[in-house]
Amino acid sequence: MTFAPPDLLRARVARLRRALEAASLDALVVSHLPNIFYFSNFSASAGVLVVGASRLYLLADFRYSAAIDALAADGWLPDEIEVGRVDGSYDQALVRALETGGWGPRVGFEGARVSVKQHGWLAARLATSGQPEGDGAAQADRSATAVALVSTDGLVEALRRRKDEYELDVLREAGRRLSAVARDVLHDVVVAGRSEQAIAADIDWRVRAAGFERPAFETIVASGPNAALPHAHAGERVTEACDLVVVDFGGVYRGYCVDLTRTVALGAPTERMIDLYRAVASAQDAALGRVRAGVPAHVVDAAARDRLAELGLGEAFGHGTGHGLGLEVHEEPRIGKRRPDDPPTELDAGMVCTIEPGAYLPGFGGVRLEDDVIVTPDGCEMITDVPRDAQLLSLT
Amino acid sequence: MTFAPPDLLRARVARLRRALEAASLDALVVSHLPNIFYFSNFSASAGVLVVGASRLYLLADFRYSAAIDALAADGWLPDEIEVGRVDGSYDQALVRALETGGWGPRVGFEGARVSVKQHGWLAARLATSGQPEGDGAAQADRSATAVALVSTDGLVEALRRRKDEYELDVLREAGRRLSAVARDVLHDVVVAGRSEQAIAADIDWRVRAAGFERPAFETIVASGPNAALPHAHAGERVTEACDLVVVDFGGVYRGYCVDLTRTVALGAPTERMIDLYRAVASAQDAALGRVRAGVPAHVVDAAARDRLAELGLGEAFGHGTGHGLGLEVHEEPRIGKRRPDDPPTELDAGMVCTIEPGAYLPGFGGVRLEDDVIVTPDGCEMITDVPRDAQLLSLT
Numbered sequence: 049m050t051f052a053p054p055d056l057l058r059a060r061v062a063r064l065r066r067a068l069e070a071a072s073l074d075a076l077v078v079s080h081l082p083n084i085f086y087f088s089n090f091s092a093s094a095g096v097l098v099v100g101a102s103r104l105y106l107l108a109d110f111r112y113s114a115a116i117d118a119l120a121a122d123g124w125l126p127d128e129i130e131v132g133r134v135d136g137s138y139d140q141a142l143v144r145a146l147e148t149g150g151w152g153p154r155v156g157f158e159g160a161r162v163s164v165k166q167h168g169w170l171a172a173r174l175a176t177s178g179q180p181e182g183d184g185a186a187q188a189d190r191s192a193t194a195v196a197l198v199s200t201d202g203l204v205e206a207l208r209r210r211k212d213e214y215e216l217d218v219l220r221e222a223g224r225r226l227s228a229v230a231r232d233v234l235h236d237v238v239v240a241g242r243s244e245q246a247i248a249a250d251i252d253w254r255v256r257a258a259g260f261e262r263p264a265f266e267t268i269v270a271s272g273p274n275a276a277l278p279h280a281h282a283g284e285r286v287t288e289a290c291d292l293v294v295v296d297f298g299g300v301y302r303g304y305c306v307d308l309t310r311t312v313a314l315g316a317p318t319e320r321m322i323d324l325y326r327a328v329a330s331a332q333d334a335a336l337g338r339v340r341a342g343v344p345a346h347v348v349d350a351a352a353r354d355r356l357a358e359l360g361l362g363e364a365f366g367h368g369t370g371h372g373l374g375l376e377v378h379e380e381p382r383i384g385k386r387r388p389d390d391p392p393t394e395l396d397a398g399m400v401c402t403i404e405p406g407a408y409l410p411g412f413g414g415v416r417l418e419d420d421v422i423v424t425p426d427g428c429e430m431i432t433d434v435p436r437d438a439q440l441l442s443l444t
Numbered sequence: 445m446t447f448a449p450p451d452l453l454r455a456r457v458a459r460l461r462r463a464l465e466a467a468s469l470d471a472l473v474v475s476h477l478p479n480i481f482y483f484s485n486f487s488a489s490a491g492v493l494v495v496g497a498s499r500l501y502l503l504a505d506f507r508y509s510a511a512i513d514a515l516a517a518d519g520w521l522p523d524e525i526e527v528g529r530v531d532g533s534y535d536q537a538l539v540r541a542l543e544t545g546g547w548g549p550r551v552g553f554e555g556a557r558v559s560v561k562q563h564g565w566l567a568a569r570l571a572t573s574g575q576p577e578g579d580g581a582a583q584a585d586r587s588a589t590a591v592a593l594v595s596t597d598g599l600v601e602a603l604r605r606r607k608d609e610y611e612l613d614v615l616r617e618a619g620r621r622l623s624a625v626a627r628d629v630l631h632d633v634v635v636a637g638r639s640e641q642a643i644a645a646d647i648d649w650r651v652r653a654a655g656f657e658r659p660a661f662e663t664i665v666a667s668g669p670n671a672a673l674p675h676a677h678a679g680e681r682v683t684e685a686c687d688l689v690v691v692d693f694g695g696v697y698r699g700y701c702v703d704l705t706r707t708v709a710l711g712a713p714t715e716r717m718i719d720l721y722r723a724v725a726s727a728q729d730a731a732l733g734r735v736r737a738g739v740p741a742h743v744v745d746a747a748a749r750d751r752l753a754e755l756g757l758g759e760a761f762g763h764g765t766g767h768g769l770g771l772e773v774h775e776e777p778r779i780g781k782r783r784p785d786d787p788p789t790e791l792d793a794g795m796v797c798t799i800e801p802g803a804y805l806p807g808f809g810g811v812r813l814e815d816d817v818i819v820t821p822d823g824c825e826m827i828t829d830v831p832r833d834a835q836l837l838s839l840t
Contacts, residue, residue: 049680055615076667091677092675093675109676109762110674110762110763111673111674111762111763111764112673112675112802113806114672114673114806115673115675115676117806118632118673136783136784137783137785140785157560159559159560159561159564160560160561160562161555161559162559162560163554163555163557163558163559163560163561164555164556164558164559164563165556165595166556167556170596180723184466199564201561204833229762245652245657246652246653248652249647249648249649249652252648252649252652253644253645253646253648253649256641256642256644256648257642257645258647261641261677262662266658276508276509276510277507277510277511277514278507279488279507279508279511280488280511281487283445284445350640366506366507366509367505367506367507368503387532387533388532389533389536394575408510410509410510410513425563
């Protein structure tokens, strides 16, 4: 596997350091695993990265020692990284690192990633650090710095919103590969007489055979009436000749997620199916037509929503029009209705997101169409490429 | 799909209500999705359940309306549940529900599942609720109850630790099915000349074909030197004729997770491989021999750890001996070294856990063996059943 080149990691860390300085923070404790990967190429189910003005310190446990050595040997770790091994609990190791690391007094943490319980524990330990032990510990043991934990929000996510050229190339390649899987799958796998689960298992197999590390989320195969459930799991239902089938799947390629949905009719589609399909395709076109750097995300959402409402399907579309893609399959920007409490999100060049309106009619079925795009100064670049107009009709 | 019968859900809710009363709480906001499923059979990627003394209130958004209707129609929802639809943000809907629900003043939340950011937002909103609006809102709008949020820890997890008979039956069936997959896979799929990723994709396909909803975690296929990495992902490496291969995979069946590991040699194993394998098998036997209701979990861990240390492999075993299984693939009890700050965990009849010691020799490879057991008053009941002694030798 290849990773982001170390000079790119260095540039990302430098950007975070500028953000920390602007926020008057001496360091940031990065707990969110995709954020750790973003700066270090280190991917695991546990880990903590502390980023200070002049140090980059990764805490990891035994299970990952060999993986870290391998990354280092292949030149994929940042040059300046120091690795500390966790033998007991991560929180204990973190307190020790914060007390003795010379970071400075104001240490940020990721408020959306640290639980109330964990924060309570850390804050209590740090509050008592530097105080003399009851048994009269020597002065030397009390050299610990007093550290104040400061809740921060989205510092790293703000950096991750706009993808760099390396990331865009990975996402383009991922989009190409997922599209190829989709083209095959829609012809060969999504057929009548198979259970949704069996279809989903075949899709997942093909996603991996196409070079993805894993599916990006639990593959959705929703057939017949189940297609009216926007987030149906693949279930035991066996597809039938007159079904609409919504197929929504994704893959993780070199750490980056892509996501695609198509809807097909098994057998000759009815007029009502064709109308529903055309309405959703038209809503997707309307949204895609508004994507451009500088446009607020809720304007793109409204384009799809208004089009469906014009066609009498306003009530049938309850979810958002899209979401950002990157190291997570749902990340910023959210392409949805504007929330009164939140500032509007403006699209920016280099953002990558899905555009996926749908219409769901309980008892009848549903249609969703989803593609992935890169936001550009003039509009957008599609990174998925699967026939859409002919889809419903020609596969029958 | 079938679910826990509603009278069982009622009994679980009743147990939680007793726990709330003991903690002087008027209600609990359940945020953790497996905990919501435990009380309601409702499974989703978002949702909040509020459990009060006389109300059970589920918040869910548009995407799940049809799924909830289907659960209700099939009689799988608790009788007393009320469903509130979330149209904006969950947190806003939750504040409204807490202010107007008549729950009482002391409302617990799950401290390990709520982030510092989310808690800050909720607490700020609840603190200002009941105060007159600036535009002079009518008295009627100010009838809201003042609510204090109280951090709780593991209230629901404590109930989930001991499985009820329904859960044990599901887990037994899941163990049978996963064992059948393992027996096939080890003969047909784990062979020389295939990439780890290809082997993993085939395993996942078979897991689903065996009736599992999905793999329980990212399947590990670690071959040759990679077998020394306890948490290796399946990668691009192509297996070779002299490899040890660690295969660790699991499945989710009716919501419940099982997990199994075997290690095989491709081709004739060397003496060193055989010794390593026998050492780990012996450590697993030692740990299994100590599992019994009333035994502290760290004693079971020590049995495996001490055996490996006696055989000169103390340094080669860095992870814990096992973990609980249930609605999550890692849950209580943790079978590991005792942590000085934590009270010891005592095993109890009806707990379900893995026993999975391993030994990892960097540059050479590794062995891990994992089975799943139900803790009983007299020992344990194995719910996985895959040949182990002959494994390394006869498959070559």
